[in-house]
Amino acid sequence: MTAQIPYQHSSGYISHFHNNELDAGRGRDYNVTIKYLDDKEENIEGQAAKISHNASLHIPVLLCLVISLGGFIFGWDIGTIGGMTNMVSFQEKFGTTNIIHDDETIFVSTKKLTDLQIGLIISIFNISCGVGALTLSKIGDWIGRKGGIWFALVVYCIGITIQILSYGRWYFLTLGRAVTGIGVGVTTVLVPMFLSENSPLKIRGSMVSTYQLIVTFGILMGNILNFICERCYKDPTQNIAWQLPLFLGYIWAIIIGMSLVYVPESPQYLAKIKNDVPSAKYSFARMNGIPATDSMVIEFIDDLLENNYNNEETNNESKKQSLVKRNTFEFIMGKPKLWLRLIIGMMIMAFQQLSGINYFFYYGTSVFKGVGIKDPYITSIILSSVNFLSTILGIYYVEKWGRKTCLLYGSTNLLFYMMTYATVGTFGRETDFSNIVLIIVTCCFIFWFAITLGPVTFVLVSELFPLRTRAISMAICTFINWMFNFLISLLTPMIVSKIDFKLGYIFAACLLALIIFSWILVPETRKKNEQEINKIFEPE
Structure with missing residues (x-):
């Protein structure tokens, strides 16, 4: 594999460091090819530098909002699970303890989950999110940020399916929430990372903050749905009251997954991990609302690749390790x-x-x-x-x-x-x-x-x-x-x-x-x- 790193010298010429792997000991050899700029190339470079950087950011902002939608399923679970476990139909379906009520000399038996069971059902999600974040988020380096989020959405949907098919067994429901949590945990790492790498530099903080905005929006929507379901489905046999929030999870996952198709992959991932410089240039240009020939694109890619070269030089100093x-x-x-x-x-x-x-x-x-x-x-x-x-x-x-x-x-x-x-x-x-x-x-x-x-x-x-x-x-x-x-x-x-x-x-x-x-x-x-x-x- 060959990486090419341009470096601008003060004398006015550009050299390219060609990084070639030579031996099994990871030795590196840097061949320097010097290329002098002629007048025509200087004019091209000058014209590129004059291209305006004030292009509209409407499309980049919209694409960042699409990425941040990955936080919705996180907020959705937080907003729905507390209300779901309090619903009469949920308690009746998964409860293991019989409660006898004296209602005007008529004894009515209902089921109820213990506090320990409810605590486990709710808290297992947090634990599995942490496990998913720690163990599987590296997948974003293997198949890309988009691929990693798609993978997380598939895991999330598998977890939802297990919950829906749990048939009144609270331990299967808990297992489903654990699987769902693993998928959500991966998104809590990859979505902010993807936003940070794809956002225009001058509004990067605001764009990464949209992740938190979408999370809070998911919480609010989940709370509202719980309120509607609790009011509309009071019959203990109407399981749709707690199933509807789960079914809607499929819809959100499909919307998020399909929306990501229109978002370019992270330019940093493309340039520094996949070594696909042309695609990285296109991605950076599109996410900054500028042409691919803009000098800002060239400077960004050059900085990335030059930093790679500097990192390799630093690593070579510690060969004994x-x-x-x-x-x-x-x-x-x-x-x-x-x-x-x-x-x-x-x-x-x-x-x-x-x-x-x-x-x-x-x-x-x-x-x-x-x-x-x-x-x-x-x-x-x-x-x-x-x-x-x-x-x-x-x-x-x-x-x-x-x-x-x-x-x-x-x-x-x-x-x-x-x-x-x-x-x-x-x-x-x-x-x-x-x-x-x-x-x-x-x-x-x-x-x-x-x-x-x-x-x-x-x-x-x-x-x-x-x-x-x-x-x-x-x-x-x-x-x-x-x-x-x-x-x-x-x-x-x-x-x-x-x-x-x-x-x-x-x-x-x-x-x-x-x-x-x-x-x-x-x-x-x-x-x-x-x-x-x-x-x-x-x-x-």
Whole structure:
């Protein structure tokens, strides 16, 4: 295989490094072919450089929205599973415990799932998402970002099929949710990665944030469907109430899969992994709304290939190291400071969950009951609506403020509202006024999370790593996010039963730690390419 890397010399000529594999020891030989530019070629280059970069971004933005649709199935599951497990028909179908009700001297027997079974059905999804993200996201390097997402959608549909065909056996339903989670877990890595690599540089943060927007939209739509099904299908024998959300999962997967046909593959994958430079040029040009002959395209591809050459030179300096060991642990041992970047990504993902956002969604129901809103379905719709509408603003502020400022500004505001929530809930819970304050604080907390910490976490992690380790590094960071999600969802009900609103002080301490961590270690990656981000971590 031959890779060609152009390098512009100050003397005015262009040389091409032809990288040829010579021996089994992975030795490299670089032959330099010098090509002088004649007047005609100089004119062509000059004309290319003059092509306007101000082409319309309408098509690129639309294509990025198509990619971000992959997050819908993630939000859809979050938005539907809680309501599904509370439905009478679902409990009657999968319940293992008989409950006897005395209804005017008529004894009626119904079935019910235990709290442990419901917890397992819901939480197995988080665990399997983490496993899928960690073990299968590398498939994006093998068959491409699009191919990896298509693979994940197939796994997702297999999981749905198992759930539908579970025939009242809760353990088969749990197995189906585990398979579904594996597929969703892969998309939580590949979709933000695909967005980051395909988005126009000047709006990359906003485009990656659309992933979080689509996730919150899926949550809202799932909550609304649950509310409709619960109202329309009250008969315990009407299984369509819980089956309809599952059947619609097929529709969403088909829409997402077919839409991706119109999206070009990642130019970074094409150029640096597949070595298909012409296709990479076409992809970059289309996703930036410029002609393939634009100088911006040429500069981008040249930078990618030159960076490949520099990486190979760095690797050649460490020939004494085992090749297998180097490739296996490069995401930790690689330069510049990939271990530090991995720690930053893992901590940011953990802090997103330790901010307490799921605590608000869990405990928000009891707060709304204090002002007379006792239907949990309506409460879910209110909270998810605030989350979705606020995330629309997040698309703007992530790009305007930058990544580091978003983390600092957002976590500071979240700290204030969390302290207010914990204090009012602990010392003034009994009055109607305090319930109103808690509702306002809840909505404000969700608002600030949605415009800062929610989207910027995925944006920062998708930008932090070089292409050669991006898949495994993002997979590890996403795995950490899923595991903390699982642990907080599992432990929050038990902790709340012991210390009630005082749990908010623990989350407040985590937010304070996030502020300090972000101030000291998190770099600003806004509008920086891979080479510029590498320079941030290079030793001075």
